[in-house]
Each structure stands twice: as C-alpha cells, then as structure tokens.
Amino acid sequence: MRTRVLVSAVALALGGLAAPPASAAPADVTPLAVTFADEFNGPAGTRVDGSKWNTEVGDNGGNNREHQYYTTSASNAALDGAGNLVITARKENPANYNCWYGRCLYTSARINTSAKFSTTYGRVEARMKMPRGKGMWPAFWMLGQDIGSVGWPNSGEIDIMEFLGHQQNTVYGTIHGPGYSGAGGIGMAYNGPNFADGFHTFAIDWTPQGIAWSVDGYVYQRRTPADVGGNQWVFNKPFFIILNLAVGGEWPGYPDASTVFPQQFVIDYVRVSTSDSSGGGRITGVGGKCVDVAGAGTANGTAVQLWDCNGTAAQQWTRPGDGTIRALGKCLDAAGGGTADGTLVQLWDCNGTGAQKWAVSGANDIVNIQANKCLDAQNASSANGTRLQLWTCTGGANQKWTVAA
Template sequence: MIKKIILFALIAVNCCVAQKQKRKLVWQEDFKSATLDESVWNFELGNGCPNICGWGNNEREFYTKENHKIVNGNLVITAKKEGDKYTSTRITTKGKKQFQYGRIEARAKLPVGKGIWPAFWMLGSNIDKAGWPKSGEIDILEYIGKEPHTVYTTLHTQDNHGEHASSKKTNFPTIEEGFHVYAVDWAKEKMDFYVDDQLVFTFAPEPKTEDSWPFNQPFYIIVNMAVGGNFGGPEVDDSIFPQEFTVDYIRVYQ
C-alpha cells in the first residue's frame, strides 16, 4: 500500500513537471535589481481607510514602502510592531502586469507566529468596475501563524466568498522550514493548486456562470503580509516581531 501511495505521488509530480515544460515562461520577477521595479509593482499604502478600513478584514497593519528590501535576489517583507501599531508592505501588479490562464507560481519562505498572515494571491482586473467578490479572487498561498504546518488555497466568487469561499487547507509538517513553491495551474475549465508540485486542491464548478466562474478574464498579482484580522487573528502575539516573508521569485508560464 505504501509503495502504491509513493508511486501515485511520483506520477503526480512528473505530470506537473511535464505540464510546466510544455509551456513558455512569459514573465518572471527574480528581484535582481537593488530596488523594486515600480514599472511593474505598485505599493498599496496605509490601513485601507477611508474606502475599505482594515482592508476589508479588520486587519491591524499599516502598509508602508519602508517595510521591504531586496536582499541577494529575494524580496523580504518585514512585519514590525512599532509603538502601538503594526507595519508591513503590500505590493500589486494592478494595471501593469495582468495574466489570464497559465501556471502562476512563487518560491517563498514563510514567517511564523500567532497573528501573522502572509499571502500570494490575485484579483480580477475588473474589480474597480465589478467590485469584490464579483471580480473573483485567487488565493494561491495563505498561511496564518495561529495554524502552524497548514497552507490554505482558496477561491472567492459571487456564489462562494468570505467564510463560504471554495477553500482547502492542507497539512505540511515542515512548511515553515526553508523555501517552498506555491502555484496555481489555471485553465479555461478548472484550477489546480500545488505546493512543491503536490496537487492540493482542484476547483471546477459546473455550470460555469459569471457568479461561479469569474476566471475568464485577466487577473493581477498581489504579495503582502497582513497582521491580525478576521482570518489571521484576532489575537496577535507581539513577542514574535519582527517577522520576514521572503519571496525568491514569481513566474508565469503559458
């Protein structure tokens, strides 16, 4: 039985690698420059107020341009406790780099501790017109420090969002150790989510309507580390700070 499980796992990994090899690398961010390329990346600043205070989730962080750095080809986002507030960084490719279909992946090392909430995710390019969740949301990686050894992969649609989102959490006993690759393989008919080329979640609703499948349009990329909030908190252990969310690269294959 154990041999069969190992065999199936090897087949799944080989299939994933083969799929990636058939595709062309259409965009990559390897963080090789001394500073973040603002022709590609936007900084989202503050606490979301006045339009969406707490970034829609009662989060406690205040985003700045100062809570990140490029170190040896890695983007390092640092969450800090500064006086009576928490600071961090959130970046997006909105209006600059948008993608429809393909494999979108990041190699990253997670922060740890209760209250921390790093994420690698995407939003529909029509969000300003359609609003959320009508625009759709693709959460390729979410990790919350209060649930160690666990990775969340989630999709938000008009039909299923917030606490009722289409979501899967997967246990990885060593996920906090070193770097891991988080990916979504996005096709017209379904989405497959992977951690280190292990398939963890497939989403393929039928029938596909604008409320169940808003994923037939371009999406843009977001990288951030939140603190607290409805999902990551509400409790925050102040003794954990500072914490670093490190991203080695982001790649898109089509």
C-alpha cells in the same frame, strides 16, 4: 489601489486537509513561455521594481479588521541582496499611523501588478518562506483586473497560498466569486512540512476548464465551474497578482505574547508561464504565404512578415487560450500598444497587455481586441518580406487568415 476583502478559508468547511502521498504527483500543465518573472535580484535594500509592482499604502480600509499599516518604506519591503524579496512586519512603538481603530500597532507591505501585468490562464507560481507567530497572515493571491468596475466578489479572487503563523504546517488555496465569497469561499487546506523552516513552491495551473493548486509540484486540489454550485465562474478573464503580509484579522487572530517581531515573509521569485493547450501550426494568408518571424529572431521588436511556408519554428504559432498568439516563446504584439491604422506587428516578450490580445473570427479575421482592427498584409502584397500591421477591417483578402495553431 483596492483594499483587501475578507478571504478566510476554513479547513473543515472547505473540504479538510490534503497531504502528499509518499511520491508526489507533478503539476500537469507544461509551461510554454514565461510571461512575467521577478527573481528579486539586486543590492540589499533595493525596493521592488516599479515597472512590475505597485506598492500599496494604508490600513486596508479596516477590511478583515487587520492591524497593520502598509508603507512604501524599504524597512517593510526590500531585496535582501541574496535573490529574495523580504516583506517585513514590524511592531511600531510608538504607533505613528492612523488606522480604522485608532493608531496602527504594526507596519508591513503589500504589492500588486494591477495595470502593469495581468494574465488569463497559465501557471502562476512563487517560491517562498513563511513567517512565524500568532497573527501573521502572508498571502500570494490574485484579483480580477475589472475589480474597479464590477467590485468584489464579482471580480473574482484566486488565493494561491494563504498561511496563518500559528499553523506552521498548513497552507490554504481558495477561490471567491459571486455567491461563494468570504467564509463561503471554495477551497482546501494542505497539510505539509513546517513552511517557516525553508522555501517551498506554491502554484496554480489555470486553464479555461479549471484551476489546480500545488505545493512543491504536488497537486492537492482542483476546482472547475461545476464546483461553484450553479453560481457564476468568474475565472475566464485577466487577473493581477498580489503579495502581502497582514498582521492580525478576524481569521488569523492577533499577535500575542508569543509573537516575536519583526517577522519576515521571504519570496525567492514570482513567475507566470502560459501553457500550450492547442498545439502549434502555421498561419497562412494572401498568396498562400505564411506568417513568419523575420530571420527566426527572438529579440523584442523582431518583424512579423509574410514568407514562403517552410515548416520552420519561425512559422509555428500557438494559441494557448489566453488571447495571445505565440512563436519562439514570445507574443504577437502591436508595436508600442498602438491602435492606429498602420501600426506594425512584431514579436515581443509576453506581458499580458491589450497589444497582445487577439481574436480569430469565424470569417477568418485575426483582430487585435484593444484596437478593434485586423491583422493586415501591407499594400495587399503577398511578396516575401511583406510586413504585417493593424488596419481597419475591410474584408479584403490581405486580412484573411487560415489558422492551424
């Protein structure tokens, strides 16, 4: 668990306000496959899905001088039974939790997908409704998965949406990295409707070339490596997702007599989908046979094999730029995350894990990065139905591939 670092974005310093024209332009990256989704469906009072989310506990280490204590209690984060996650900030009387300044005055919740889901590139979006009142600070944001080893801001941070409860018509999108962090983050404020009156969709479309922010489909800001002033662009690696509702802090200020508790940050869904930036095509190997999804099946665990090239969708593979290789909306996957020789390769829901990260070398190898092993046709066979597996790279013909995708 990491504590939150200063992520303030000052509108004037970051380029002022953007407002939509009469006809809003759509985001310009078309989703290919959903790699992560939580629709928050379930009975009222149910906690978040622990297979997808970590629930943080504590006072955020005093960062930003916030005044909340994050708990695992369903009173602070739970499904509402109507398809939403509700993160609730509550005023505690008496204050029962120790904070950096004494006793915490408020409780709330913060969840993240670290070590459970990360993505490099794609569309990351959520449909949400904001809380109200001075001192309310909800955020939908991302941190580099390597933060534990490189620290912040070297890890990078992408703030997809930040909101201040006393500015009902404004949201902020910002990036932070080495040389452009904290109040020096690079971003922009967006001026729209009252975001506490109803649900709105907040998203980024992220590619190797840059990041575009949108609200309800209107792209209001784009940032590229050219925008970081010669500093390092740290957004070409895996990031994980965070949702939280902070109370107070140096940027939003603190609740006052006008702030009513409890306050709710309501999230309808979170989805990640990866865009196809490279087209699609076949992958051929030993004997001129194609890499093929057995029976054109889309169930998790469907075998990946060699077969006579036939031009079907089962042999159309894409490489969207996030290290994955995809067909039929799913990812080429090392079964069980295995790294041993003989680990079978299959089709599986895209999940951002190392089992689905591949590199195509100039020597025509397809290497699973996590295992550091090559995609291999079993027994050097070119017969129809030959299973594909991981194997120590030998340079053999059964490990050489021509990638059109």
